[in-house]
Amino acid sequence: MGYVAIKGGEEAIKNSLAFYEEAIQTHQNIEASFVENALRYGVDRVMSEGSLYSKKLASLAILKSGGDLLNASFFLRAHRSSCARAGIAKTIYTDDMRVARRISSAFKDIKGGQILGPSNDYEVKLILKKTLNKTVWNEYKDEDIFVESALKPLRDANMVKTLPKDKTISDITRVFPSAPYPRSAVMQVMARGESGSMLGFAYTSMRGYGDIHPTIGDLRLGSCEVKFTHPLTKNEVKIGEIDMTACEVAATFEKQNDGSTKLTTGFGCCFGFNETKAISMSILDTTLYNKSHTIGQGGIADNFEMIVHHIDGIESQGFTNHYKLPHYVTFQADLQVYENAKNYAKDGEKK
Amino acid sequence: MRYGFLDEDAKKEIRRATLKAIAIPGYQVSFASRELPIARGWGTGGLQVTLSIINEDDCLKVIDQGCDGSVNAVNIRNFIVSVTDNATTLDTQEATIIQSRHRIPEEPLKEGQTLVLQVPYPEVLTNVEADSFKQKVMHANSDYAKLWVLLYEDTAQFGDSRIGHRYPVMVHDRYAMDPSPIPKYDTRKLHNNKALILLGAGREKKIYAIPPYTKVEPLKFEDRAFKVESFENKKCARCGASGVFMDEVHTDDGTVKYYCNDTAYCDKKLEGKL
Numbered sequence: 001m002g003y004v005a006i007k008g009g010e011e012a013i014k015n016s017l018a019f020y021e022e023a024i025q026t027h028q029n030i031e032a033s034f035v036e037n038a039l040r041y042g043v044d045r046v047m048s049e050g051s052l053y054s055k056k057l058a059s060l061a062i063l064k065s066g067g068d069l070l071n072a073s074f075f076l077r078a079h080r081s082s083c084a085r086a087g088i089a090k091t092i093y094t095d096d097m098r099v100a101r102r103i104s105s106a107f108k109d110i111k112g113g114q115i116l117g118p119s120n121d122y123e124v125k126l127i128l129k130k131t132l133n134k135t136v137w138n139e140y141k142d143e144d145i146f147v148e149s150a151l152k153p154l155r156d157a158n159m160v161k162t163l164p165k166d167k168t169i170s171d172i173t174r175v176f177p178s179a180p181y182p183r184s185a186v187m188q189v190m191a192r193g194e195s196g197s198m199l200g201f202a203y204t205s206m207r208g209y210g211d212i213h214p215t216i217g218d219l220r221l222g223s224c225e226v227k228f229t230h231p232l233t234k235n236e237v238k239i240g241e242i243d244m245t246a247c248e249v250a251a252t253f254e255k256q257n258d259g260s261t262k263l264t265t266g267f268g269c270c271f272g273f274n275e276t277k278a279i280s281m282s283i284l285d286t287t288l289y290n291k292s293h294t295i296g297q298g299g300i301a302d303n304f305e306m307i308v309h310h311i312d313g314i315e316s317q318g319f320t321n322h323y324k325l326p327h328y329v330t331f332q333a334d335l336q337v338y339e340n341a342k343n344y345a346k347d348g349e350k351k
Numbered sequence: 352m353r354y355g356f357l358d359e360d361a362k363k364e365i366r367r368a369t370l371k372a373i374a375i376p377g378y379q380v381s382f383a384s385r386e387l388p389i390a391r392g393w394g395t396g397g398l399q400v401t402l403s404i405i406n407e408d409d410c411l412k413v414i415d416q417g418c419d420g421s422v423n424a425v426n427i428r429n430f431i432v433s434v435t436d437n438a439t440t441l442d443t444q445e446a447t448i449i450q451s452r453h454r455i456p457e458e459p460l461k462e463g464q465t466l467v468l469q470v471p472y473p474e475v476l477t478n479v480e481a482d483s484f485k486q487k488v489m490h491a492n493s494d495y496a497k498l499w500v501l502l503y504e505d506t507a508q509f510g511d512s513r514i515g516h517r518y519p520v521m522v523h524d525r526y527a528m529d530p531s532p533i534p535k536y537d538t539r540k541l542h543n544n545k546a547l548i549l550l551g552a553g554r555e556k557k558i559y560a561i562p563p564y565t566k567v568e569p570l571k572f573e574d575r576a577f578k579v580e581s582f583e584n585k586k587c588a589r590c591g592a593s594g595v596f597m598d599e600v601h602t603d604d605g606t607v608k609y610y611c612n613d614t615a616y617c618d619k620k621l622e623g624k625l
Binding site for chain 1: 352420422454612
């Protein structure tokens with residue numbers, strides 16, 4: 001190996017990119033609209049983790065990244081930074097969601113009923129054998145369905161622990177708060193967190209490092225209206241609808257400061273249809289704000305520092321991959337320190 | 352595309368954070384940190400600082416591990432040029448802004464220049480205290496006892512600190528600071544440097560600074576010398592320079608050769624300009 005000439009880098013990355021693009025160029029034959037429809041769960045995940053609601057851009061990003069969803073989310077985040085923010089939309093209440101699916105595993109019968117909707121929960125995962133499911137669609141009504149949360153009756157009966165509301169709502173994309181983190185910031189971090197990381201952390205609380213044992217009180221998928229105050233007319237206008245998933249879990253009972261005993265719950269919600277992420281988020285919300293009974297504190301999913309700083313896919317992916325960058329200066333420095341320590345140990349033996 | 356990629360609100364915010372950082376040397380100022388088209392951990396903190404301070408008259412130099420031609424340096428330089436159309440240079444003297452990863456150039460910096468260092472771990476206390484709230488309290492109280500204990504334990508076991516790079520420094524007798532992963536050879540250059548040194552951590556969302564002519568000292572016991580990397584009796588196999596930070600290169604025939612790590616310095620030396 002000769003001396004690494006300084007002009008090599010330019011050519012090398014150009015060629016490397018060309019190789020990469022050639023390797024995934026088959027996507028030239030695929031329309032972004034095909035991705036949007038056929039791979040909707042991928043698209044939804046990218047919108048959620050990329051923190052930008054655009055099915056069109058998310059589909060394009062999936063194509064541009066050859067199906068690597070983390071990279072696709074990264075495209076959306078980068079794009080987001082070049083967009084000015086118009087303002088803050090009105091609060092969306094997921095109870096007002098036009099539901100496509102709503103289930104509760106806490107109650108057998110609930111107001112509005114169990115609506116299974118589109119789900120692959122009971123799909124038998126046989127990759128080769130495929131029989132078409134024929135549905136008699138006309139047996140179903142096609143009117144919009146709105147149902148209150150299955151946990152509402154418990155809340156109305158004052159059985160559910162409530163947390164104090166933040167006085168001002170954080171925007172983590174404008175000011176990232178220091179500890180102790182406001183709840184709105186924590187929820188925002190989770191709403192755009194990486195599904196797999198959140199699943200992993202939530203799972204630790206289910207086996208081994210916690211005992212919250214969540215029961216899904218209300219899990220819903222559907223679309224919500226986004227309302228905005230028009231900057232000129234100051235009228236409230238509907239600017240569109242977004243698909244969302246929301247989940248409320250009920251956990252255990254906890255003694256409150258006023259001596260009463262209340263049911264603890266957690267909430268999760270994200271862009272698009274992503275049940276695993278919404279459930280994971282609702283579990284993390286529960287573990288963060290309620291103490292575990294058996295292991296007390298010292299779990300993994302009950303640690304704000306742990307969750308707030310380690311679930312962002314764009315950040316963890318970027319940093320993990322940065323170890324591919326050259327580190328020869330730092331390694332050289334480490335080697336010299338090691339050499340000194342080795343000599344120090346040797347000198348010690350002589351004595 | 353907007354000049355400097357970031358929207359104006361973002362630039363304003365980063366400039367404000369930067370000004371605050373300069374006003375409190377060594378103190379980490381939080382900022383929102385935008386995602387960039389370059390991955391987190393690849394220099395997005397430095398990039399955001401550079402993109403928010405650069406103007407049309409600036410001449411830019413980008414280095415990675417001492418080298419202007421390293422893939423990441425090329426990539427970052429190309430990106431900045433694509434969103435600013437600014438002039439670039441390899442010459443340390445010519446540059447008004449130098450963005451660097453893991454090195455401070457061999458040629459001394461001068462007044463009016465800005466060195467932007469990319470930072471992976473801005474928090475010097477991370478290895479001794481993981482909780483960011485407690486870290487903040489420790490900084491507020493100038494309580495660096497845990498760092499001293501770490502230094503003591505290392506010295507007792509290994510004769511010296513085990514920290515090879517990003518050696519903790521004390522800035523202006525007040526804040527302990529992580530100087531980014533520069534070798535100890537470069538740590539000394541932080542002291543009374545004529546240039547403004549800005550440090551940006553994108554993923555960790557922190558900006559901090561060492562203004563020109565600031566007292567910066569490595570954290571060490573007063574009866575122990577601060578040992579830097581040494582390349583005694585080594586000469587650059589290309590330009591013949593000695594007494595600089597070297598790359599150790601293992602050749603195919605099994606011999607070991609040494610070259611200047613700062614490639615721009617090596618070029619200049621070879622051309623007889625130094």
